[in-house]
Amino acid sequence: AAGVIQSPRHLIKEKRETATLKCYPIPRHDTVYWYQQGPGQDPQFLISFYEKMQSDKGSIPDRFSAQQFSDYHSELNMSSLELGDSALYFCASSSQGGEQFFGPGTRLTVL
Amino acid sequence: ELKVEQNPLFLSMQEGKNYTIYCNYSTTSDRLYWYRQDPGKSLESLFVLLSNGAVKQEGRLMASLDTKARLSTLHITAAVHDLSATYFCAVSFSGTYKYIFGTGTRLKVLA
Numbered sequence: 363a364a365g366v367i368q369s370p371r372h373l374i375k376e377k378r379e380t381a382t383l384k385c386y387p388i389p390r391h392d393t394v395y396w397y398q399q400g401p402g403q404d405p406q407f408l409i410s411f412y413e414k415m416q417s418d419k420g421s422i423p424d425r426f427s428a429q430q431f432s433d434y435h436s437e438l439n440m441s442s443l444e445l446g447d448s449a450l451y452f453c454a455s456s457s458q459g460g461e462q463f464f465g466p467g468t469r470l471t472v473l
Numbered sequence: 474e475l476k477v478e479q480n481p482l483f484l485s486m487q488e489g490k491n492y493t494i495y496c497n498y499s500t501t502s503d504r505l506y507w508y509r510q511d512p513g514k515s516l517e518s519l520f521v522l523l524s525n526g527a528v529k530q531e532g533r534l535m536a537s538l539d540t541k542a543r544l545s546t547l548h549i550t551a552a553v554h555d556l557s558a559t560y561f562c563a564v565s566f567s568g569t570y571k572y573i574f575g576t577g578t579r580l581k582v583l584a
Contacts, residue, residue, distance in 0.1 A: 393570065395571060395572075397572075404561060404574040404577050405516070405572075407573070410570070410571060417570075420571060450513070452515065452516065454572075461518070461521055462570075462572060463518075465515065466514075469513070
């Protein structure tokens with residue numbers, strides 16, 4: 363069965379640079395969620411999209427933005443990167459508010 | 474405030490022993506999920522609990538949900554080394570589909 367795809371899987375950036383993370387949900391899933399997991403921490407909800415519209419917002423810094431495109435894939439854009447942004451970023455997708463299925467994650471390292 | 478707490482945070486146990494991980498949450502919810510995470514890896518779905526009194530078992534793991542007490546338990550029977558991982562519960566609250574994760578329980582099973 364098709365799963366959530368995230369790219370890239372690993373990303374290394376310098377401070378103050380920008381990064382773009384991509385997420386391809388499971389086919390026919392209408393909702394995408396983004397979570398951030400710092401080292402030794404639990405995943406924290408950032409933002410979600412339902413049918414290409416932002417549906418909920420969590421503790422997402424103003425330096426981050428996200429959108430969902432017409433093909434339902436989503437991108438998380440991160441600017442002015444800080445050391446504290448180093449984390450695992452997960453994307454999850456669901457259908458009609460059901461169980462979320464998580465992607466493999468993107469490990470972002472900011473030097 | 475929506476809060477999900479797990480205990481213990483760390484658990485070191487001998488092979489063959491039994492133990493229980495607890496997950497408490499602050500507000501009414503009827504959707505609770507358990508995940509396993511290996512270091513640097515994604516979240517592997519273990520159980521989906523959708524109603525009061527739900528009990529599910531898979532191998533040496535059994536999960537239950539008491540919505541009145543706002544409590545879920547993950548019981549480990551006759552632990553084996555392969556169960557060593559971090560276990561998270563996650564709750565989805567009414568009115569929002571985002572997950573609030575518990576603090577996680579880092580389990581180490583000693584041979």
